[in-house]
Amino acid sequence: MNRLLEIRTYRLKPGTLEAFHEAVHERAVPMLRSKGMDVVTYGRSDHEEETYHLVRAYESREALEAEPAKFYGSSEWRDGPRSDLVDRIETYLNTLLWASQDTVDSMRTLNPPTP
Numbered sequence: 197m198n199r200l201l202e203i204r205t206y207r208l209k210p211g212t213l214e215a216f217h218e219a220v221h222e223r224a225v226p227m228l229r230s231k232g233m234d235v236v237t238y239g240r241s242d243h244e245e246e247t248y249h250l251v252r253a254y255e256s257r258e259a260l261e262a263e264p265a266k267f268y269g270s271s272e273w274r275d276g277p278r279s280d281l282v283d284r285i286e287t288y289l290n291t292l293l294w295a296s297q298d299t300v301d302s303m304r305t306l307n308p309p310t311p
Contacts, residue, residue, distance in 0.1 A: 197255075197296075198296055199234075199253040199254065199255065199294070199295055199296075199297060200253065200254045200255070200256065200259075200260055200292060200293075200294055201236070201251055201252070201253055201254075201292065201293045201300070202251065202252045202253075202290060202291075202292055203249065203251050203290070203292075203293065204249065204250045204288055204291075205241065205247060205248070205249050205288060205289050205291075206247065206248040206250075206285050206286075206287070206288045207244075207246060207247055207286045207287045208246045208248060208284050208286060209284050210246060212246070212284035213240065213245070213246055213248065215284065216248060216280075216281060216285075217240065217248065219277050219280040219281050219284075220238055220248070220277075220281065221238075221309060221311060223276060223277040223280070224277045224281060225238060227267075227273070227277070228252075228267065231263075231267050233252055233263055234252055234253040234254070235250070235251070235252055236251040236252060236253050236300055236304055237249070237250075237303050237304060237308070238250045238251065238309050239307065239309045239310055240310070246286075251303060253295075253300050260292070
């Protein structure tokens with residue numbers, strides 16, 4: 197079975213990486229996973245300072261459109277970690293790629309988040 201990967205990269209405002217990571221790791225990712233979203237990997241990017249990645253996997257394009265819309269429209273998100281994250285983002289870019297389940301599993305193993 198193939199999965200649609202959403203690869204999101206963030207350029208963060210200077211000096212905000214640690215606080216951004218803490219909010220993602222402690223609050224946003226557990227919340228995403230509790231809603232059934234498949235967070236494959238996330239964390240600091242190795243190539244530049246103040247950059248970060250979040251990779252999620254979906255079964256279809258329709259799921260990619262429906263799941264995040266429902267999540268980001270929730271009061272739990274808006275009243276929760278939203279401002280701790282959004283206020284630290286300078287820019288972001290999304291890329292969509294289809295990948296095999298083996299590739300997704302490999303990405304999980306090779307890119308574990310650091311606490």
